[in-house]
Amino acid sequence: MGPIEKEVIVANKKGLHARPAALFVQLLDKLKVSVTIVKGHEKINGKSIMGLLTLGAECGTVLKLIVEGENAPKAMQELEIFFNKQEEEFIT
Amino acid sequence: MSEIILKGIPAAKGIAYGPAFILDKGEFIVPKRVILSHEVNSEIARFEEALNFARTEINSLKEKVNQDMGLNKGNIFDAHILVLEDPTLFEQVSKGISHNKNSAEYVFSKVIKKYVQTFSKIPDEYLRERASDINDIAKRVLKYLMDETKLHDLDNLQNDLVVVAHDLSPSDTVSLYNKKIIAFITDIGGRTSHTAIIAKSLGVPAVVGLKDATLRVNNGDFLIIDGQKGLLIINPSLATRELYDKEQSQMHASLEKLDDFKTLPAQTLDGKKIALLANLELSNEVLTIKKFGAEGVGLYRTEFLYMSRLDLPSEEEQYQAYKQVAYAVNPNVVTIRTLDIGGDKFISSVQIPKDMSPFLGVRAIRFCLERPDIFKTQIRAILRASMHGRVQMMYPMISGISELRRANAILEEAKRSLNDEKIPYDTSIKVGIMIEVPSAVMTADTLSKETDFFSIGTNDLIQYTLAVDRTNEKTAHLYEPSHPGVLRMIQRTVDAAHEQGIHVCLCGEMASDPVMAFLLIGMGLDELSMSPSSILTIKKLIRSVRLIDVQRICYEALQQETSIEVEEFVSSQMKNLGVL
Numbered sequence: 229m230g231p232i233e234k235e236v237i238v239a240n241k242k243g244l245h246a247r248p249a250a251l252f253v254q255l256l257d258k259l260k261v262s263v264t265i266v267k268g269h270e271k272i273n274g275k276s277i278m279g280l281l282t283l284g285a286e287c288g289t290v291l292k293l294i295v296e297g298e299n300a301p302k303a304m305q306e307l308e309i310f311f312n313k314q315e316e317e318f319i320t
Numbered sequence: 321m322s323e324i325i326l327k328g329i330p331a332a333k334g335i336a337y338g339p340a341f342i343l344d345k346g347e348f349i350v351p352k353r354v355i356l357s358h359e360v361n362s363e364i365a366r367f368e369e370a371l372n373f374a375r376t377e378i379n380s381l382k383e384k385v386n387q388d389m390g391l392n393k394g395n396i397f398d399a400h401i402l403v404l405e406d407p408t409l410f411e412q413v414s415k416g417i418s419h420n421k422n423s424a425e426y427v428f429s430k431v432i433k434k435y436v437q438t439f440s441k442i443p444d445e446y447l448r449e450r451a452s453d454i455n456d457i458a459k460r461v462l463k464y465l466m467d468e469t470k471l472h473d474l475d476n477l478q479n480d481l482v483v484v485a486h487d488l489s490p491s492d493t494v495s496l497y498n499k500k501i502i503a504f505i506t507d508i509g510g511r512t513s514h515t516a517i518i519a520k521s522l523g524v525p526a527v528v529g530l531k532d533a534t535l536r537v538n539n540g541d542f543l544i545i546d547g548q549k550g551l552l553i554i555n556p557s558l559a560t561r562e563l564y565d566k567e568q569s570q571m572h573a574s575l576e577k578l579d580d581f582k583t584l585p586a587q588t589l590d591g592k593k594i595a596l597l598a599n600l601e602l603s604n605e606v607l608t609i610k611k612f613g614a615e616g617v618g619l620y621r622t623e624f625l626y627m628s629r630l631d632l633p634s635e636e637e638q639y640q641a642y643k644q645v646a647y648a649v650n651p652n653v654v655t656i657r658t659l660d661i662g663g664d665k666f667i668s669s670v671q672i673p674k675d676m677s678p679f680l681g682v683r684a685i686r687f688c689l690e691r692p693d694i695f696k697t698q699i700r701a702i703l704r705a706s707m708h709g710r711v712q713m714m715y716p717m718i719s720g721i722s723e724l725r726r727a728n729a730i731l732e733e734a735k736r737s738l739n740d741e742k743i744p745y746d747t748s749i750k751v752g753i754m755i756e757v758p759s760a761v762m763t764a765d766t767l768s769k770e771t772d773f774f775s776i777g778t779n780d781l782i783q784y785t786l787a788v789d790r791t792n793e794k795t796a797h798l799y800e801p802s803h804p805g806v807l808r809m810i811q812r813t814v815d816a817a818h819e820q821g822i823h824v825c826l827c828g829e830m831a832s833d834p835v836m837a838f839l840l841i842g843m844g845l846d847e848l849s850m851s852p853s854s855i856l857t858i859k860k861l862i863r864s865v866r867l868i869d870v871q872r873i874c875y876e877a878l879q880q881e882t883s884i885e886v887e888e889f890v891s892s893q894m895k896n897l898g899v900l
Contacts (some may be wrong), residue, residue: 236474250399276408278435279401281450284442 231296234304235287243286249277255310261297264305275281323557323775326530327511329517329796330550333523335485335568336503337544340537341771342487350462355425360421364414366465367424371404374460378404403457405593409435425465432458444752460719482543488515492493504546507534507550510796512779512829519547520832520851521601521779523608527552529793557763578856586859592867594841596635596692596859606648606831607840607850613859616652616710618849619827622659622698625697626667632694638701646709655708655775655825657754658695658727660684660716664791679780679789684717685727692730706746714752718757721766728770754827756780761809764816774817775849778828782806800883801830807839807878807886815843825849834861834900835890841867842874851881864899 240248256263256274263274267289272279274293285291291311295304321815343351355363388745403409409431412421416427418574432454471742484505504519509528521525525547534688537543537554544553545562555559586596597618598609609617625633625641633641646654661667662675662683675681692875702713715727731751738745752773755761758779783790785806800806810826817824825847830836832854840848841862848858873893880886894900 246399246453250402253402254398273408276406278401278406278454279408282435282438282442286443 266292328530332519332526341481370464523853612852642705650709703745712750769818
């Protein structure tokens with residue numbers, strides 16, 4: 229199946245900083261999908277923590293997620309939950 | 321290209337010209353190194369190894385934090401590990417290596433720099449501060465990549481170079497030693513910064529505190545460095561060049577004349593001998609000190625054995641280094657100063673917390689008393705080396721008698737352990753202290769009873785007396801060696817020592833300035849230790865004056881109220897005597 233796309237809003241109060249970015253990369257490893265994140269004209273590999281951090285995605289930033297892989301629909305759900313969290317402590 | 325003249329702080333005398341070589345502005349020197357096509361794969365493999373190395377390091381750090389602090393506190397390192405596993409970063413670096421045929425460390429440092437720049441532009445403060453995390457991780461990787469190649473690459477430099485850097489750390493300067501460097505230029509630093517000391521010991525000019533020289537100079541620009549006036553001239557005009565050509569040849573001529581003094585004693589016309597000794601930065605410098613006619617080593621800095629490496633030097637390794645110097649200097653004396661780190665000197669093998677005011681923090685003897693294991697190892701090595709020449713040792717930064725007694729207690733332990741193992745050492749080895757803290761001056765009478773000699777370290781004594789950070793270019797103008805407060809400190813120390821019948825040496829940059837040296841002779845210093853390249857100038861001065869005149873002038877100089885008055889008075893008197 230082809231890639232699926234969806235827009236999400238960063239809900240974390242501190243933005244996508246080091247800890248949530250780390251959790252995001254770890255989550256992708258677990259979900260076994262590849263994700264491209266688009267913010268404006270910037271496009272980064274979701275597994276690149278440097279890419280995530282340099283996006284400068286503060287709280288309220290709109291990001292487009294492009295998810296590829298067999299598990300894409302289910303993964304997208306999990307990613308949406310991830311971005312809706314306000315504090316990363318609730319994610320395990 | 322028009323000529324640009326920048327004014328900085330003159331840190332080491334002399335005039336030099338040559339092409340600029342800009343060192344990376346970060347903490348690491350990452351020179352550009354071109355690789356061959358067939359080296360691409362091994363260079364990428366080396367980069368992978370470096371990432372693995374850093375990952376192992378951070379993982380063990382993480383485990384330690386988890387153990388010590390409990391409950392996944394070490395998770396803060398997860399992000400660091402992910403940086404090392406970052407697929408985009410890896411791709412950028414390996415592409416850079418294969419496309420541009422540059423070394424892994426060069427490409428990696430460029431890529432990291434770009435990220436750091438991006439970080440610093442992020443509006444969110446929290447994210448912006450992650451730049452320091454990235455730098456920290458990058459340092460771990462570079463540490464692995466650079467260890468050998470740093471030296472290797474500098475070895476390949478062919479021409480005479482003027483090193484232009486934001487700042488030079490002591491470990492940088494170690495790797496620069498023996499390279500074809502003809503001058504140093506730095507953005508920051510003061511007269512006694514590390515760059516100045518190294519430049520003097522190499523006998524090359526240096527200008528520091530130029531603020532933004534690294535931004536104004538391009539690699540390969542032709543530069544003139546005037547260490548007398550503290551000038552940097554970028555792309556000089558033909559006229560300027562001719563002017564300096566003339567000045568340089570005059571200087572060479574007067575230096576050659578000085579050579580006549582090499583074998584003569586440093587003795588005043590009325591017979592007072594002053595021992596002129598050399599400050600030694602590295603053991604392989606020992607050959608140059610004989611060239612300049614030094615009568616021994618008044619200050620052998622041991623920090624360099626500990627720098628540019630990840631582990632601590634073993635007793636055996638230190639013993640070999642000290643032995644080599646003791647042997648080379650024999651029958652003259654070599655004064656080994658025990659480890660003086662902290663302040664502006666740090667080593668990788670031991671974590672010293674960054675104090676808010678590092679010069680007032682855990683440094684020198686304070687550090688050694690906190691780490692008796694490291695201290696005792698060094699003392700044992702020094703004691704063993706004492707069998708191979710005339711060795712004496714001294715403790716840096718003693719602030720009072722209790723510290724001296726604690727240090728001596730460790731010395732006794734070291735001696736006992738050698739006795740037990742039946743390892744020989746000079747049982748009458750002289751042990752002195754550095755006088756560089758005002759409280760040591762004020763209690764010099766007490767200290768003089770329990771030590772064999774004093775050695776006044778003026779670089780630090782001045783900064784502590786005047787409350788002026790000597791590495792801060794903003795306070796450089798307040799750093800006044802001729803300040804009456806400083807001169808009285810020195811006089812008081814000398815008097816206390818002589819009262820007790822012990823010798824006083826002075827081993828700061830001050831001793832190499834003729835006007836200051838003149839004063840020091842008048843104040844009664846027994847020995848002066850300085851950069852080897854200054855010894856002949858000072859010897860010539862000593863041989864041209866009578867002690868009785870110097871003492872008279874010195875007495876009056878100490879009545880002056882400001883540093884400028886002191887200097888003007890002494891200079892004019894010296895001119896009258898025809899020695900300036």
